[in-house]
Amino acid sequence: MISDPSQWQLLFLQNFSGEYFGVSQMPIPKFDTPIFSNSLVRVKITSSNALATWVRAGRVSQVVDAGGVGSVFATHFMTLDEYKIIDCSKFASYSLRVSLPKYFKQATISIFGYAGAL
Numbered sequence: 129m130i131s132d133p134s135q136w137q138l139l140f141l142q143n144f145s146g147e148y149f150g151v152s153q154m155p156i157p158k159f160d161t162p163i164f165s166n167s168l169v170r171v172k173i174t175s176s177n178a179l180a181t182w183v184r185a186g187r188v189s190q191v192v193d194a195g196g197v198g199s200v201f202a203t204h205f206m207t208l209d210e211y212k213i214i215d216c217s218k219f220a221s222y223s224l225r226v227s228l229p230k231y232f233k234q235a236t237i238s239i240f241g242y243a244g245a246l
Contacts, residue, residue: 166241
């Protein structure tokens, strides 16, 4: 059952910080994860410097190989500090492209794959 935490395995955990050039901060660039094969993934984005009014945490897109070119199959908008379960069962392998809001100075992304039977 997907509500059982023991059925989820950590696939990706990364902390990102914006780059500073003098007094200007460059936004955290969008990035692609390694390739996954789990039918379901659970994604969470947090930020240690988020203001209490921040709700949006960017978007996560499922990227599939379309003859050597990465094509976006589906895009999901993320809420800060909340897990989102994404169904990736239409393709055997894929990566996730994460785009964070430009005002984020720091973000942590955790991705878990469902290991149980569906």
